[in-house]
Amino acid sequence: MEIKVIKSTKIGEKPCPPDSELGFGMYTTDHMFLMDWTHTDGWQNARIEPYRSLQLDPAAMVLHYNQEVFEGLKAYYLADGGIGLFRPGKNIERMNRSARRMVMPEIESEFFLQALKELIQLERNWIPHSEGTSLYIRPTMIANEPALGVRPSNQYIFYIILSPVGPYYPEGFNPTRIFVSDGYIRAASGGVGEAKTSGNYGPTLYVQKEASAKGYTQVLWLDARERKFVEEVGTSNIFFCLNDELITPPLEGTILPGITRDSVIQLANHWAMKVTERPIAIDEVIDSCKSGAMKEMFATGTAAVISPVGEIGYKDENIQIAGGQTGELSRKLYDELIGIQYGRLEDPFGWRMPIG
Numbered sequence: 457m458e459i460k461v462i463k464s465t466k467i468g469e470k471p472c473p474p475d476s477e478l479g480f481g482m483y484t485t486d487h488m489f490l491m492d493w494t495h496t497d498g499w500q501n502a503r504i505e506p507y508r509s510l511q512l513d514p515a516a517m518v519l520h521y522n523q524e525v526f527e528g529l530k531a532y533y534l535a536d537g538g539i540g541l542f543r544p545g546k547n548i549e550r551m552n553r554s555a556r557r558m559v560m561p562e563i564e565s566e567f568f569l570q571a572l573k574e575l576i577q578l579e580r581n582w583i584p585h586s587e588g589t590s591l592y593i594r595p596t597m598i599a600n601e602p603a604l605g606v607r608p609s610n611q612y613i614f615y616i617i618l619s620p621v622g623p624y625y626p627e628g629f630n631p632t633r634i635f636v637s638d639g640y641i642r643a644a645s646g647g648v649g650e651a652k653t654s655g656n657y658g659p660t661l662y663v664q665k666e667a668s669a670k671g672y673t674q675v676l677w678l679d680a681r682e683r684k685f686v687e688e689v690g691t692s693n694i695f696f697c698l699n700d701e702l703i704t705p706p707l708e709g710t711i712l713p714g715i716t717r718d719s720v721i722q723l724a725n726h727w728a729m730k731v732t733e734r735p736i737a738i739d740e741v742i743d744s745c746k747s748g749a750m751k752e753m754f755a756t757g758t759a760a761v762i763s764p765v766g767e768i769g770y771k772d773e774n775i776q777i778a779g780g781q782t783g784e785l786s787r788k789l790y791d792e793l794i795g796i797q798y799g800r801l802e803d804p805f806g807w808r809m810p811i812g
């Protein structure tokens with residue numbers, strides 16, 4: 457399928473502050489990619505056009521029954537001046553898995569990648585240059601058939617929008633305080649926890665707000681059945697460095713299979729560390745923090761890459777991890793991943809994809 461390009465006549469008119477004031481996801485670029493799907497014709501009408509509001513019928517099914525899936529990845533200026541993506545094939549694969557779970561159409565992966573590349577190349581002037589900044593990419597698919605019955609939509613749109621984002625750690629790589637939710641849960645076995653679908657996020661806001669009010673940065677989610685095992689932290693996966701072993705909960709349907717999570721596992725294996733994917737109880741976490749066996753705890757995700765955890769709040773008790781300092785492994789993983797992403801370090805895994 458060919459991608460038709462309609463260029464904006466207003467280039468240079470949208471606000472774009474200096475890199476240090478970009479924040480996360482506050483600004484969008486001049487253009488977007490769009491295409492339409494119908495059950496009779498499949499995907500069609502692929503185009504890049506000026507960024508604009510969508511027109512949706514008030515009965516559009518996404519607004520009522522949440523048939524939506526999305527992805528999040530980044531483009532960077534590489535050390536050699538080119539543009540790079542980080543393992544984009546993984547995001548494409550995951551978006552298609554999420555789509556299958558939500559009874560939505562899949563997108564041919566080569567074409568998906570082509571759409572990403574063409575849009576990013578057209579918007580290359582929007583990619584910020586300073587250290588730690590990037591162009592955040594948000595592919596999204598929604599059900600736009602106007603119909604009020606509860607059934608899969610016969611019509612979808614897929615779009616890609618871009619947002620220049622500032623450095624995630626403008627004040628340095630500081631540990632966060634996280635709040636363990638032992639009441640509210642994020643995802644239950646058999647549900648859609650492993651899909652990146654909007655319905656998983658709205659319900660977390662209430663708990664996130666409560667945690668923020670108490671001075672915590674993020675919520676740590678426990679399993680839905682027993683509130684016993686650790687699952688994720690906010691919209692990131694979680695890792696524990698217990699003695700000399702790296703532990704992360706296994707992917708059994710309730711946890712989002714993070715690409716950063718997978719990269720950390722591969723890197724640690726490459727460094728000959730012992731890595732174990734196993735259920736880890738919150739009691740074990742707390743006990744090992746108290747005994748000092750817990751050397752480090754950190755969260756992983758595209759936005760922050762590695763986010764060290766300095767303190768955890770559980771049942772009216774606050775427990776520090778490794779004196780609340782950023783651990784050595786957290787820093788090493790962060791430096792390595794960032795180095796690979798920005799083309800400053802060798803990439804033994806072939807994760808970096810230069811796109812021109």
Ligand SMILES: *Cc1c(COP(=O)(O)O)cnc(C)c1O
Nearest residue numbers: 691692693712714715716757758
């Ligand atoms: C996106 C996401 C992650 C992190 O995935 P990455 O591919 O590493 O960005 C983890 N948990 C949740 C709930 C997410 O939505």
